[in-house]
Amino acid sequence: MRILLLLRGSAGCGKSTWIEKNGLKPYTLSADDIRLLCQSPIMQVDGAEGISQVNDNVTWKTLFNLLEVRMQKGEFTVIDATNSKTSEMNRYKEMCNTYRYRIYCVDFTDISIDEVKRRNANREVLKRVPEEVIDKMYSRFATQKIPSGIKVIKPDELDTIWMRMIDMSEYKKIHHIGDIHGCNTVLQKYLSDNGGMKDDEFYIFTGDYIDRGLENADVVKFLISIKDKKNVLMLEGNHERWLWLYANGCTGKSKEFELITKPALEEARIDKKDIRQLYRRFGQCVYYKYGDNVYLVTHAGLSTLPKNLSFVATDQMIRGVGGYNDFEKIAETFVNTTPDNVYQIHGHRNTKRLDTKVNDRVFNLEGRVEFGGELRCVQVDKNGIHTIEIQNEVFKTPEMQSEQTVTSSSVTDTIISLRANRYIQEKKFGNISSFNFTEKAFYDKVWDEQTTKSRGLYLDTLKGKVVARAYDKFFNINERPETKFDMLQYKLQFPVTAYVKENGFLGIVSYNEYEDDLLIASKSTLDSQFAQWFREMLYEKISADNIQEMKKYIKEHNVSFVFECVDMKNDPHIIEYPNSELFLLDIVQNDMNFSKYEYDTMVDVANQFGITTKEKAFEIATWQEFFDWYYDILEEDYEYDGRKIEGFVIEDSVGYMTKLKLTYYNFWKFMRSISHEAIRNGYIRKTSALTTPTANEYYAWVRKLHDVEDKDSIPRDICTLRRLFYKDKEKN
Template identity: 45%
Template sequence: MRNLVLMRGSMGSGKSTFIKNNNLQQYTLSADGIRLLIQSPILSENGNYTISQKNDNKVWEFLLQLLEERMKRGEFTIVDATHAKQESISRYKKLAQEYRYRVSVIDFSDVPLNKLLEQNKMRPEYKQVPEIAIMNSYERMKTEHVPKWTTLIKPQEYNEIMQYRPIDLSDWKKIHVIGDIHGCYTALMEYLKDGLKDDELYIFTGDYLDRGLENDKVLQFLVEIKDNENIMLLEGNHEYHIKNWSHERETDSRVFKNSTEPQLEKANIDKKEVRQLYRRLRQLVYFTYHGKTFVITHGGISKMPDNFIYLATEQLIKGVGDYNTDIDYAWEQNTNGNENLIQIHGHRNIFRLPTAASKNSYNLEGGVERGGDLRVVTLTKEGIQTHEIKNNIFKISKDVKPSVDQNNMSMDEFILYLQNHQQIKEKQLGHNISSFNFTRKAFKEKIWDDINIKARGLFINTYTKDVVSRSYDKFFNTNERSFTKIPALADNLKFPVKVYEKVNGYLGTVGYNSETDQLIFTSKSEINSEHANWLKELFYDTFNENTIKLIKSYIKQENVSLVFEVILPKENPHIIEYKERKLVLLDIVYREIVFKRKDYRDLEYFAKAIGVEYKRLAYIFSNWIDFYKWYRDITNDWSIEKEGYVVEDSAGFMIKIKLPYYNFWKQMRGIKDKVARKQEHTIKGSELYTPLHNKFFAWLKTKDREYVKKSNIIQLRNDFYNEMDNL
């Protein structure tokens, strides 16, 4: 937190020993330490090694630069130096005012002179100073007093005074904790429609302005209530902009500059009042209330620290971890379910969690500025209640991205689009059939639109103008594209959603060519490739003649193609181990321009009719919270030995979820290929970021390169685990 502690005392008075004994080294800037960074000990005329004092201008310039960097983040900091003169302490005053720091001085000036001289002799030779220097500083401290704007502390008082303790707020009849407002005055007034009650406490968690449409009204309201005894205002990350504005400084926020600032200027708000408002903003509110302990911050923390003094203000404001950290889950995990220890915060909620976000953690970020809710938690002797006030005054963002009207497109137009698209390649396969597939550049550089996402397993007879076989439109992994990131999914998934297990083979389709009245077997943009032929061979091995006639008739009459996952453990092993060759029917897709498929009941019925395995429905989720908690758990579970899942929402939107076990061994397959080629020197340290990575890599390097080259990752994994089990 914003606390600066200055050590004061003559050389040898025990300042550095005090810091060490109290485990405060990591918070300390030492003048002597910086002197040693700039110049190593020098040999004096007395024949002793000593720390040079000749670089002091550089030393103090550098120390103050480091201190200001820490102050920008609100970090607790100790400066270990003599600080004998008032002027040496006063040099910190401007920084302390700018960054709202409390300054304390731990005073060692009463250590007797004889003890100072004795302790000086006990120091390492290079740290010893001339006795005359000690005498001078000792005498100076008798006449130089510590400035009154600092707090004087004796060493034995430190642990008592520098402990941040909760205050008891049980005398208040009710406590209102109000979340991020973001300039949404009307929603705030809807909650406060009965006015502020004198026997109730109101705690605001920060982010009062920006993004909303009523910033001036919110700021005027806060200025009016800032001095009320029943008001506590926390500092959020957006308050930095009103600080700059009130001091006539430029801000780097385009939102503030282009939207908020014009509103404030037009309202002619007194900037002096705003400066006073900013000085009243708290870093946190830490209190007890009827037997429970509460900590309220803007950004959210992951656990209750032993002493808040040592936690940087930046972490209280911006939160512990990254913006996409599920801080509510972290709190639940790290507080061991202590029901009497409760966190309330705002700022971030990309997972769209409810107000009661986790066990004993309440999230007050409700997207109010986007038409969401102003969130409030109220505390009374009887318990905790949550409130959501819908905001109806907000700016609607419009998506202006152009798209192609596929529903009204003719096949001639569609083929023309495909053939002239820069990120689609046509491959003519003979017999008037072409496959269309997105380019490597589209894949690598993520260049996607409404047309080239269709060029995936798409086969067209350019003479008859028929789709002879097709698979899915290209769909993506979670977090692979902007619209598959968790925040976007939280907003856009249409519930209920269905989750299917993803088997780990390769994709193949069975379609129909009306020109030849034949089934078409396709894979990887080919009809005569090794993979397509493997599919064809397995297809005829799996089904008897009558079943094949039934399948052909069905594909022809229903105008569909069958999408299979092809599992070939010997010919084409992947990451997940299977014992037998098999086809798994994934979907029945219409051979049309717009992606459309049979529903799961039809798939299930047809698969049973032809006697083939089909994709397994694993879960159905009716709401985002249940889905997110499941997602959070399985994406951190290394024990699930599967590739992952395919999620399909009720509007047909699809995403893939890859699991940690699969991702790890897929990565190690690439590592094994480099080892086999004797290119392990190209493997970066960042690629080996767990003990298992390094253990498997070290094991690989002990093996014959030819064995590594010829073995697939499944065989290598089994051999690795077998050897580890036998050690």
């Protein structure tokens, strides 16, 4: 099942012995075991053998690769490592969020350091570590805390985490409702025929709630309405993963869901947040007692009842033991290997169309309801076990329509709809208007097809065409549900490319036919101070001849050149550059549907005009490589090619874009706001926000500037303030 155990303790504290004692070795990933696979024991300076750690990059990549493979199947897993760093445990926590795992930390750190050193001295030579390693571990344990959200248990509390049988004998009746597959009418008929949902009866839904039927939205709405009831338990079926991906803004691989179920959910305006909350309610199995009998309920069926259900992979509960056609064999095995009072109820597979009662103690709830078959249910009460089958009369065998390409409306129609959108503002410059999302749209996070497109969008309202444009708005990692880090493995199509994100403001260059000149704009205006600074830098950095050639090229190809303008004179941001710079980010087609030149083509065009382009930094082939890279670059002291940068823009193989800001940038952006408040008031209201030594040192320094008599002499940009701070720090 989806349980991850992190062992936390120094080498020599007894973790491996505890694993062996509790029979957990088959479920354990051990860093030391992988180190020994990478390299045989090495001879040390004292003549003893030891485990080499020179291959730790490979070791940890391998461990996390293996862990991800296990998590994809919902395997119970133990991590045998010291887990002394908070950052290490946060990485596991991220993965647990992605794969819906419960995570525990088995804490061995209350064993005294003297006892650990004694045990270490008595270990076999190969596993013995220098005492300074133990000292280092205990120093970390004292300062590096276990992250919130990870439940801490002691080694003797292992039994508290296991799946346990619950007693449901207090309920008058237990309902087991089989595969629904988007058939709400027959579901409601079953409930109505049984007097509606009653508080003294319990309802178990066995999974596969969507796809194939005609009433997917109605089923989802109903499940959302009952998800918080204490007498309702819903299991996860194999179709529910598409719901999870959809609710997080990702596209799954199910054509049925994407072309039929998804449009129905969108038309019904079901809140994705409600769907996410529903999905989190889905269980893996039900194991309960009713009277003298015991019941095991899964989506797809197991071949026996193991001593510890927690050791069974969730994938086997959802997809079933064996192949799709083995359901009859697993029913036979179950009867032959379990006591006479143990029963199993499942759905998912029934290729031979057997009756609900497969044998004396196994019941199959898959009845082809979506194709005009029956909704199958099993009721358990004081009088025994009863099977009920209700014919479905609302069905249609769906013929999959070929995937359609969404075509945009005319620009004229778009202008009308943009003007009607209260979250979009228009600025007029003769026949050309800019459309940009409002501050309210930004702060209220009102992002839809129109607001994301209205970012540096310039339209000719007389002729109904795109004059200039930049990007559709794209978001930072973890800023939106679809860009949550744990969802990117589903969203990103590999390989992906990471480009250096320079730290300036956006500038757009296109062609203005009314003036036969370049249209030079910032994100939303032609006449702002930013647009003027951008114009000045453009003519400074690009020769007059190249400006004319660029104008000719833009006119002939109907494109916009999108720049990052780093203006250290007029508008220094967070990252300090030795000189002001212009970087061509992309060449974008002047069309409502976003498209742009390939990177190499863009570079070739830029070279014609002597323009510096954005830098391609990394090409990343797989999710695991991306995972490792992501955590590497978020280290506090990370530098790209020897310099501090704002972050990276990430583009996948089909053009999807996201971005991330690095730790250094985020820290000094925060300190910029601290600076303004401290200089103005001499203090800040929330000193608790200062969580690092550097933050506190800088705050102590910058607040003194409040007392400077000539306030106009105080620099306001963080680059200058930071430089002065470190200069004074060196003097002291």
